[in-house]
Amino acid sequence: MDKPSLSTRKLARKLLAASQTEAHTNIPQVVLVSERLRVALTRFAGADGFTSLLRRAMVLASAEVPALRVVRVSTTGRLEGLEDVAFQPDIGMDAAVAITAQVLELLITFIGEPFTMRLVRDAWPNESLDGPLSRIEDD
Amino acid sequence: MSIKAGDQGQVRPRNRVKIRQLPTGVPGLDEILGGGLPEYSFNIIAGAPGCGKTTLAHQIMFANATPERPAIYFTVLGEPAIKMLRYQQQYSFFDDARLNGAIRFINLSQVVLDNDLGAVLDTIIKEVESSNASIVIVDSFRTVVRKAQGSSSEVELQGFIQRLALHLTSWQATTFLIGEYVEGELRDNPVFTVADGLIWLYQSIERNSIVRKMQIMKLRGQESVSGLHTFRITDNGLQTFPRTFGLAPEARRVRGTRRLSTGVVGLDAMLGGGIPEGDSLILAGPSGAGKSLIGSHFIAEGLRKGEPAILAMFEELPAEYVQRAATLGFDFQTPQKEGKLSLIYLRPLDLSVDETVYEIINMVKKIGCKRLVIDSLVGFELALAPGFRTDFRESLYRMIAALTRMGVTIITTVEVVEDFTSMNLSNFTVSFLADDIIRLRYVSINGQLRKMLLVVKMRRSPHSIDMCEYEITSKGVVMGTPLRGYQALTSGIPGPWSPQSDGAPGLLPPHNSPRALPSATSTKLRTPKGGTSKVRTSNARAPVKRRNG
Numbered sequence: 132m133d134k135p136s137l138s139t140r141k142l143a144r145k146l147l148a149a150s151q152t153e154a155h156t157n158i159p160q161v162v163l164v165s166e167r168l169r170v171a172l173t174r175f176a177g178a179d180g181f182t183s184l185l186r187r188a189m190v191l192a193s194a195e196v197p198a199l200r201v202v203r204v205s206t207t208g209r210l211e212g213l214e215d216v217a218f219q220p221d222i223g224m225d226a227a228v229a230i231t232a233q234v235l236e237l238l239i240t241f242i243g244e245p246f247t248m249r250l251v252r253d254a255w256p257n258e259s260l261d262g263p264l265s266r267i268e269d270d
Numbered sequence: 271m272s273i274k275a276g277d278q279g280q281v282r283p284r285n286r287v288k289i290r291q292l293p294t295g296v297p298g299l300d301e302i303l304g305g306g307l308p309e310y311s312f313n314i315i316a317g318a319p320g321c322g323k324t325t326l327a328h329q330i331m332f333a334n335a336t337p338e339r340p341a342i343y344f345t346v347l348g349e350p351a352i353k354m355l356r357y358q359q360q361y362s363f364f365d366d367a368r369l370n371g372a373i374r375f376i377n378l379s380q381v382v383l384d385n386d387l388g389a390v391l392d393t394i395i396k397e398v399e400s401s402n403a404s405i406v407i408v409d410s411f412r413t414v415v416r417k418a419q420g421s422s423s424e425v426e427l428q429g430f431i432q433r434l435a436l437h438l439t440s441w442q443a444t445t446f447l448i449g450e451y452v453e454g455e456l457r458d459n460p461v462f463t464v465a466d467g468l469i470w471l472y473q474s475i476e477r478n479s480i481v482r483k484m485q486i487m488k489l490r491g492q493e494s495v496s497g498l499h500t501f502r503i504t505d506n507g508l509q510t511f512p513r514t515f516g517l518a519p520e521a522r523r524v525r526g527t528r529r530l531s532t533g534v535v536g537l538d539a540m541l542g543g544g545i546p547e548g549d550s551l552i553l554a555g556p557s558g559a560g561k562s563l564i565g566s567h568f569i570a571e572g573l574r575k576g577e578p579a580i581l582a583m584f585e586e587l588p589a590e591y592v593q594r595a596a597t598l599g600f601d602f603q604t605p606q607k608e609g610k611l612s613l614i615y616l617r618p619l620d621l622s623v624d625e626t627v628y629e630i631i632n633m634v635k636k637i638g639c640k641r642l643v644i645d646s647l648v649g650f651e652l653a654l655a656p657g658f659r660t661d662f663r664e665s666l667y668r669m670i671a672a673l674t675r676m677g678v679t680i681i682t683t684v685e686v687v688e689d690f691t692s693m694n695l696s697n698f699t700v701s702f703l704a705d706d707i708i709r710l711r712y713v714s715i716n717g718q719l720r721k722m723l724l725v726v727k728m729r730r731s732p733h734s735i736d737m738c739e740y741e742i743t744s745k746g747v748v749m750g751t752p753l754r755g756y757q758a759l760t761s762g763i764p765g766p767w768s769p770q771s772d773g774a775p776g777l778l779p780p781h782n783s784p785r786a787l788p789s790a791t792s793t794k795l796r797t798p799k800g801g802t803s804k805v806r807t808s809n810a811r812a813p814v815k816r817r818n819g
Contacts, residue, residue, distance in 0.1 A: 173377070173380075174376055174377065175351055175375045175376065175377055176350065176351040176352050176375075176377055177345075177350070177351065177377035177379040177380060178379075178380055179379070180350060180351060180352055180377065184352075241352045241353070241355075241356050242352055242355045242356055242359070243355075243356075243359055243366070245366035245369055246355060246359070246366070246369050249369045249370055
């Protein structure tokens, strides 16, 4: 499996930045992103559909950021044990980007970029995410 | 608006509700349905796994969904939505742009697993109402019913289906429930009772071929074309081939009185002046007798006169055919480039006749074709999936009828296995399809295997009753003179004519005679009712003195 593309990582960073503005300072940004994706994906692919994707994404992300190996995905599709990693200043952001980008990349692999972008836009209606993935700019 | 007889015998117009028809997006299916899908109808797409139900539903959805009136695709415990989308977007009809609001996918699996039918109904209705959906698809509805059957009574199930149909129709949605059903389930199943339309897809493997067929088993409010229709799944999705394609009453044309030259000097005279326009002629003969060559003459002559032509071939590759024709002086490359000649090569081995009709008729319309050569019937039959061979004669009849109705004049070559004791017209018993029949025959004369041609039948014109010799030369087919002085020519092993044969004055046998090749000659014509008349054939070649016959 290829690593997520630069464009996918840019999108991941953008989604993480968007969730930073939300008033949940004690919850890792990646959890907020994952939760939004979970709601959007469950609606279309079912709870099991999202959970299985997230599990695969965690394995791939762990290869990039080994500290993520302690993180588990619950049967309801939620990340467990992430807090210890997410708030580490040296790897927190890398871990968040890795997980988010891997989920997005898996989606793009399976259902294609247009439909993935539509799901993302539905989940982040207030973000400017128009156009193709390649046009996504870092905030 | 139709007219109905009133109480006093008067006719008065009926103001009946107009049911709008939605396009299916599937080539040929609107025709089968009688114009399209009735708007706001409640339909079932049924069939075994892998027969194309989901793809059909997607085609319908992409053909009709708009941002204002979107489509909702509910997935339930069947093919996972992610996989379904992954595969469906490979089809050309899958338009990414529609995903931006016009088409929505919603997974109902958890609702079905965790709740009763009432909750499933509530969820569907809520989504439809909030989205103003015009198309609603539930895939697979069968899994909803299966789950319900474990915990609900039959009455509850029937009530659920009825409420679902009622709500969705009231919300002006056209609905499609997809299910893996077998035909035995048709009886006493409330789903089929409530449904307005029932589209059944079949897929069977016969020997090494896959045969796909579709049937409209039920359709309220409009007349559909009954029977089984072939369909194929390609990169463009489903494509159906209505079994009545081209046979609509309005397609019928009055046949012209024109004669079409075959391009073979001398043969036209035997045919009473050429092939009557719009006729179907069978050219039967053994391998190597020149059937394809006469077909090439016919095509080339048409092109020379500005009549577009189609050659449907099942044995030879188009490039090879063109190359071989060129050696005989026929240029088939230029007219192809100019769009006046189409070479249709059909040899997929799981072909259906209806599919062939579709290909040919579309091409006839495209290029304004006047002449068609089908080369050959044997190759055609071999190209068919085994399942379609059983219907070959019936299908062929429909094909010929559809094409001649369009005013196309057809030559079909048929290979016959030659023996030297009888003269079969063909091994197919398809001569009833033909207005006209020409038979080519090898005859053994004086230590030589020579070629003979006779016109066996012409439905609406007099024709020659002579059996004429012909040769295949570097310029193509060259007609000779009638073979006289023999008896039992049709057996292929003629003997000398003798006065005792029929009491008529005899002719000497043609021992050591030169080949009786062309001269201006007169030929006897048989009228359709059996009488005879004489016409003079034209022949450009210098007369040769004939000793016999």
